[in-house]
Amino acid sequence: MLDFNKIAAKWQREWERERIFQADAGNRKKPKYYVAIVYPYMSGLLHLGHLFTYTFSEIVMRYKRMKGFNVLAKYGYHCTGTPIIAAAQRVREGEKTQIETLKKMGIDEREIPKFADPEYWCDYFPKETLKDSKAMGFAIDERYAFRTTHLNPSYDAFITWQFNRLHEKGLVKKGKHPVVWCPKDNVPVGDHDRADGEGETPKDFIWAKFRLKDSDKYIMAGTTRPDALLGQTHLWVNPDVTYSVVEVNSEKWVVSREAVEKIGQQHSKARVIGEVKASELIGKWAKGPLVDYELYIAPAGFIESGVGSGIVYSALEDPIDLMECQRLQANPGMVKKYNLDPKVVQSLKPISIISVEGMGDNLGQEMLDKYRIKSPAEKEKLEEAKGELNRSVYRKGIMKKNCGKYAGLSVPEAQAVIKKDLLKSGDAVMFHELTGKVVCRCLTPCVVKIVEDQWFIEYNDPAWKEKAHECLGSMQIYPEVVRKQFDYVLDWLDHWACTREYGLGTKLPWDQNWVIESLSDSTIQMAYGTISKYLENPKDYGFSTEKLNDEFWDYVFHGKGEASHVSKSTGIPIKMVDTMRADFEYWYPFDFRNSAKDLIQNHLSFCIFNHVALFPKKYWPKAFIINGRIMVNNEKMSKSKGNFFTMRELYTKHGPDIVRLAAANAGEGIDDANYDMEFLETAKKKLTEVHEFISEHYGKGRENELAIDKWLESQINQNISNATECMEKMMFKSALYHSFLEMQRNLKWYMKRTRGRPNKKALKLYSESLTIMLTPFAPHFAEECWSAMGKKGLVSHEKWPGANQKAIEISLDKSEELIRSIISDIREIIRLANIEKPSKAILLVSPEWKHELFSKASRLMDENPDKVLKGIMQDTNFKAHGEEIQKILPKMVSSRKLPQAEISHAQELKVLKEAEDFIKDEFGLAIEIMDAEKSSEQKAKQAMPGKPAIVIK
């Protein structure tokens, strides 16, 4: 077995010595290709997930180099945001799992205290990441590597520029927004920080105000269906509850006790100024918005004081309200108990305000009937009925004539308009309620909080969205199916809270209390990556980055202003300023960026938005390549399952080439890929075999040329052609299949067919093509093979092979198929007929007229299947065989199964003759090949083109 690590080290030294991956814009003769590798987050070492994603970038980088491009790889380390800080905090607290995680990465126990400092992470992991990348043989130019965060003043200046420009364009605004909030920790609680309630979000409600008669108090009732206010009939309160009276903006609101805190979170401070028992409200009247009548206040058992305001208004088209109402009406005892007016109670009836196609005027009753609900106790059924009704109302409902100015609107339209009207008139206030219970990791139940003074990037700006769509339309998206997803996301993105109160990152330039959030500071960093070589190593170029300012970036990215002026204000020599400008112009835009699909709905879409806002069209992104997530042996990768691997573990154990091959072979497209640990071993064996084969056979072999040699040549060229096509389509697994696995299979057959006597020229073509095509996948190994062939220079410098179309001959494939099927048939016959000691196989090639017959028949078939028979029978050439044709042809025509007549009679004979020895060896039989017409065997008639009759004796 080859020592893949040894090979890797050897060739990495060579590459290093020749600096073959240094990317310089000076090389302008070549077209450029800019790969914006997605940068890893520096909260740990690279792992298998990174490896998979990076393999795509890596393959394309090397491939494009071999296609003659000047390739730049953007390479960096992501350090902004909260995860590093949080992890450092955990180290400080001595949390076991965090410390274990660090230990597993090979960090010495004594070193671990250093990780209590977030900045140490930002130093340590970039270094280790670079080490790993080089050990993997990634074709990167480390001079360009950069870190994000304020620890890197150049990057800091770059982000400052970005936000100043966005701000100037009016795309960053201050506002407020609802978040799920932990009242104990005082932080927003994202999905992953929850002990319970994943997926729950704040939902819009409105609380409508119902003025209590002869009072200055408002009864507040929440609703998600403001349209139903038009059909309001009365109010429900929970008879056993004592409500609070709170003062909000000098109004007095009646709400449940539980609601008081919510008001405080979402509105100005709520001051409790009194209490009122439900019994004091029941039987009174109140006046709500939109209608001109007053509502009676009634008791209901289903009202939960913890939901909404603890009071609801009733619209009797709702099955739950209706059921409750019917119970009350049928229960004089209750009416008496609560001292209600029986006349009023009996007068309550549904007001029909919405027409729904296929339904009548009493929607609530219809649903009760449909679900056969008899009592309010049947809660589940009631919920279902309500749900179904709401759905059909939402989809098909139209506001009826009695809805005044809202008449004729569809229900969603009416909801939107009414909501707006009510909020404007002050008859209702906006409220957010969680869609379900959320519990923070600290076990505190969460609430909705309105965050004030938050800065947003206004991705909801319609003009901006339109431009983003335009950009997407001009981009290549691989695989194409993801485009729809992007389209949706671009529309869906709302304003994005882009600042945090704490975390690593650049300070918001005009409001230094805020730190720019981590997804927002990495949307156009590919532009920085074109000139990071200079900015990260200014001393090497004789300048300093201390005084970088917005003017500098304006000049470099937009050519705005004067180089001399920029030079004066930044202290950077004019020549350097212009060099950077030129480099940017040369490299930008980026041509390739790949990532796992999780980044579609944020990072990649942000990237589009920010580019269209900050750069002219010619610098907009060119292509996104989306890959699935990686699984290990068909299981999700996770630390708890023990199938979590750092990249370092993998390449140390198996060598980088093997690890890369397995990654390339894991999958392509958007489906989750599978990293097959067994393939690692298979790959080692296969590569070792290849190396042995090449070392042994290259430059040797016979000189004379047989058909089988042409066949191999044809196959090689087909493989080149297929592999190239796959490479261009970014389908690297398929590319690997054609360039490597298929090639190997072909070789095996070839060696067998030539009985170990290959042709020298064919082998040369094979070895060279294979080695070159393997270079993007297993570059060290390819170098090793290249040198084993005695080649001077590096295979990394070779051109990707072009397929010689002339060498591709389908008829050669057909010939091989013929041989294969004959062998398999002979074997089958021997087996079935149980022939103990066969001595001879006679192969009877179908007569020439049959070849002619079927090639003509298939021509006729393409024209008109109905006329095949007639056409043939009219042809005098076939007259002599009329009877036989009548027997076989009609059936074949009707089933559309004609024998293939691609190989002529003469060719068929020739092919068989040439393979005679091969077949003989295969079975140890004497072989006789003859024209079926000249044979007296019964079987001879069965011979068809491409299917000789076989007689075993």
Next chain:
RNA sequence: GCGGGGGUAGCAAAGCCUGGCCAACUGCGCUGGACUUAAGAUCCAGUCCCUUAGUGGGUUCAAGGGUUCAAAUCCCUUCCCCCGCACCA
């Protein structure tokens, strides 16, 4: 709910856009054989059912219906599965 992607032989996974060469690429697994002291590896053969001195027949590509001379592939309906829905990298 909204949006997206899927359902193919024991498993995994191609094919579907551009219908026919599809009983359906390929890998794994399984069965038998060769090699070997043995195991592993490797190699050869087989692996939907029936039939058979091969090239024959039947039933398959979630389910049902349709278009067509012809459907895994096109159209319609139904069922089921996966992913995303944010302030987080």
